[in-house]
Amino acid sequence: MSADEAALKTCHERINLSVAASHQAENGSVTTVSSKESEEATYAFLPPIESTDAHLHEFAEAMRTVGKALRQVAEGKAAAQAEAAEWKRKYEAEKAAKAHTHVIKGCSNCVKDKLEHLATKLTLETASADETGCCGNHGICSRQILQDQCPGPNRKSDDRIVGRKVPFRLSWGSNGDKNGQHKHDFVSFEKGDITTAERSNKQIFLKWDSPPQTVLFVTKPNSNSVHALCSEMVRWLKEHNNINIFVEPRVSKELLIEDSYFNFIQTWDNDQEMKTLHTKVDLIVTLGGDGTVLWAASLFKGPVPPVVAFSLGSLGFMTPFPSEQYRECLGNVLKRPFTITLRSRLQCHVIRDAAKDEVETGEPILVLNEVTIDRGMSSYLTYLECYCDSSFVTCVQGDGLIISTTSGSTAYSLAAGGSMVHPQVPGILFTPICPHSLSFRPLILPEYVTLRVQVPFNSRGQAWASFDGKGRIQLGPGDALICSVSPWPLPTACLVDSTTDFLRSIHEGLHWNLRKSQALDGPA
Numbered sequence: 001m002s003a004d005e006a007a008l009k010t011c012h013e014r015i016n017l018s019v020a021a022s023h024q025a026e027n028g029s030v031t032t033v034s035s036k037e038s039e040e041a042t043y044a045f046l047p048p049i050e051s052t053d054a055h056l057h058e059f060a061e062a063m064r065t066v067g068k069a070l071r072q073v074a075e076g077k078a079a080a081q082a083e084a085a086e087w088k089r090k091y092e093a094e095k096a097a098k099a100h101t102h103v104i105k106g107c108s109n110c111v112k113d114k115l116e117h118l119a120t121k122l123t124l125e126t127a128s129a130d131e132t133g134c135c136g137n138h139g140i141c142s143r144q145i146l147q148d149q150c151p152g153p154n155r156k157s158d159d160r161i162v163g164r165k166v167p168f169r170l171s172w173g174s175n176g177d178k179n180g181q182h183k184h185d186f187v188s189f190e191k192g193d194i195t196t197a198e199r200s201n202k203q204i205f206l207k208w209d210s211p212p213q214t215v216l217f218v219t220k221p222n223s224n225s226v227h228a229l230c231s232e233m234v235r236w237l238k239e240h241n242n243i244n245i246f247v248e249p250r251v252s253k254e255l256l257i258e259d260s261y262f263n264f265i266q267t268w269d270n271d272q273e274m275k276t277l278h279t280k281v282d283l284i285v286t287l288g289g290d291g292t293v294l295w296a297a298s299l300f301k302g303p304v305p306p307v308v309a310f311s312l313g314s315l316g317f318m319t320p321f322p323s324e325q326y327r328e329c330l331g332n333v334l335k336r337p338f339t340i341t342l343r344s345r346l347q348c349h350v351i352r353d354a355a356k357d358e359v360e361t362g363e364p365i366l367v368l369n370e371v372t373i374d375r376g377m378s379s380y381l382t383y384l385e386c387y388c389d390s391s392f393v394t395c396v397q398g399d400g401l402i403i404s405t406t407s408g409s410t411a412y413s414l415a416a417g418g419s420m421v422h423p424q425v426p427g428i429l430f431t432p433i434c435p436h437s438l439s440f441r442p443l444i445l446p447e448y449v450t451l452r453v454q455v456p457f458n459s460r461g462q463a464w465a466s467f468d469g470k471g472r473i474q475l476g477p478g479d480a481l482i483c484s485v486s487p488w489p490l491p492t493a494c495l496v497d498s499t500t501d502f503l504r505s506i507h508e509g510l511h512w513n514l515r516k517s518q519a520l521d522g523p524a
C-alpha cells in the first residue's frame with residue numbers, strides 16, 4: 001500500500017467514525033458531548049492530510065465539511081429536543097397552576113363536597129326519593145349543586161336576563177349494572193354543567209327536575225327552509241311551552257325584520273356575553289347539518305348544555321332528529337327523560353417556536369371532530385414529529401396528520417383510512433393523510449394522553465393546522481401543536497340511544513357494508 005493509499009484509508013475510517021458519532025448524537029447521546037468537544041473530535045478524526053495528491057486533499061476537505069455539517073444537524077436537533085422538553089415542563093407547570101386556580105375560583109369546597117356527598121349517596125342510599133327529589137341511586141342530580149352555587153362576580157347581571165338554569169339529573173344503565181361497576185363510574189357536575197371527570201361507559205339518561213325554561217337556537221345560514229323552520233319553532237316553543245329563546249345576533253336581526261312579534265327573543269352583543277351563555281341556556285336546538293352542530297359546539301369554550309340536533313343537511317351523523325316531527329321530538333325532550341351521547345372534544349394549543357418561547361397562555365381551541373395538520377399549498381411532504389406524553393410516536397412524512405375525536409372518526413379521518421369508532425368510546429384517533437410509507441397504519445390512543453405535533457427545524461416546508469375544517473393557522477419550523485381531551489364534552493340528545501343512532505348514521509349516511517344478498521340457488 002502506498003503512502004497516499006494508506007492516508008486515504010485512514011481518512012475513510014475516520015470519516016466513518018465521525019458519521020457514526022453524529023448518528024449517535026442524533027439518537028440523543030449528543031447531549032453528553034459539548035459542542036466544543038464535538039468540534040475538536042471532528043478535527044481529531046480528520047487532521048489535515050500531508051499529501052502531494054491534490055484530489056486526495058480535496059476529498060479529505062470535502063469529507064471534513066460533511067462531518068461538520070452532520071455534527072451541526074445533530075447538535076441542532078438535540079438542542080431543540082432539550083428545549084422542547086423544558087417548554088413541555090413549563091407548559092405542564094402552567095397547566096397545573098391553572099387547574100389549581102380554577103378549583104379555587106370554582107369554590108372547590110362546596111362543589112367537591114357535594115360531589116363526594118352525591119357519590120356516597122349513590123352507593124349508600126336506597127332507591128326511594130329523598131326530600132330534594134333525588135333518588136340517590138343510579139345517577140346524580142344537578143339540583144343540590146345548582147341550589148348551592150357560589151356567588152360569582154357576574155351573578156347578578158346574568159340573572160337579570162333570564163332565571164337560573166333548571167336542574168336536571170343524569171343516570172345510566174347497562175346490562176352490566178349487576179356487577180356493581182357503576183359505583184365508580186359517573187358523570188359529574190360543576191355548578192350544574194356536565195363534565196367528564198370520570199367518563200361513563202354506560203348509556204346516559206338525562207331527566208329534568210323541572211321543565212327547561214331557555215332554549216338557544218343555532219341555525220345554518222343562507223337557507224330559506226332553515227329560516228322558515230326556525231321562526232315556526234320559536235313561535236311554537238313560546239306559545240305552547242312559554243320558553244325563553246336565545247338566537248345568534250344574525251338570526252335575531254332576521255327575525256325582527258320579519259316580524260316585530262319576535263321582540264321577546266334574546267341574543268348577545270359581544271364575546272364576553274357569549275361566554276356566559278352556558279349559565280343561561282338549558283338546551284340548544286340546531287337546525288342544519290353536521291356543520292351546524294360543529295358551529296354550535298364552537299360557541300362554547302367551556303361547558304355545553306345538551307344539544308338537540310335537527311337534520312336539515314345531506315348526511316347528518318350528529319343530527320338524528322327529523323325536522324318534520326319537531327313538535328313530538330321537542331315535546332319529548334322537554335318533558336321526558338332522554339338518552340344522551342357525551343361527545344368528547346379536543347383542546348388544542350399552538351405553541352410558537354416551541355423550543356424557545358414561553359408557554360402561550362391563550363384559551364385553547366376546542367374541536368368536536370378533529371384538528372388537521374397538513375401541507376397547505378406547499379408541494380413538499382409535511383414532516384411532523386409526534387410525541388404522546390413524553391414518548392416519541394413517529395415522524396409523519398406525507399400530506400399531513402389528523403388527530404380526531406371518536407365523533408370525528410366518521411368525518412375526515414374516515415376519508416383518510418381511519419377506523420369508525422362509536423362516539424362513546426374513550427379514545428383519540430391518530431390518522432395520517434397520504435403517508436409516504438407502506439406501513440403507516442392509523443392508531444387509536446387512550447383518551448388521557450397529551451399529543452404534541454412539532455414541525456422540526458429541518459423541515460423543508462411549512463405546515464397548516466385547521467380546527468374542525470376551519471380557522472387555518474400556519475406552523476413554522478419549531479412550532480408545535482399540543483392536543484388533549486377537553487373536560488367539556490358536547491352532550492347530544494339521542495333519538496333512540498347512542499348505539500342505535502350511531503349504527504343508523506353509518507347505515508343510512510355511508511351505506512356501510514351494503515351488499516346485495518346472494519341468491520339461494522347455487523353450489524350446495
Ligand SMILES: NC(=O)c1ccc[n+]([C@@H]2O[C@H](COP(=O)([O-])OP(=O)(O)OC[C@H]3O[C@@H](n4cnc5c(N)ncnc54)[C@H](O)[C@@H]3O)[C@@H](O)[C@H]2O)c1
Pocket residue numbers: 289290291292294313314315316317318369370407408409410411412413415467468469
Ligand atoms: N376528505 C374529507 O372527507 C374531508 C375534507 C375536509 C373536511 N372534512 C370534514 O368536514 C368537517 C367540517 O364539516 P362542515 O360541515 O363544516 O364542512 P362541509 O360543509 O364541507 O361538510 C363536510 C362533510 O363532512 C360531514 N361531516 C362533518 N362532520 C361529520 C362527522 N362527525 N361524521 C360524519 N360526517 C361529518 C358533513 O356532513 C359534510 O357532508 C371537518 O371537520 C372534516 O372532518 C372532510
Ligand SMILES: Nc1ncnc2c1ncn2[C@@H]1O[C@H](COP(=O)(O)OP(=O)(O)OP(=O)(O)O)[C@@H](O)[C@H]1O
Pocket residue numbers: 218219220221248288289290291292293294295312313314315316
Ligand atoms: N350558525 C352558523 N353560523 C355560521 N356558519 C354556520 C352556522 N351553522 C353552520 N355553519 C356553516 O355552514 C356550513 C354548512 O353547514 P351544514 O354542514 O350544517 O349544512 P350542509 O352543508 O347543508 O349539511 P351537510 O354537511 O350535511 O350536507 C358549515 O361549514 C358550517 O360551519
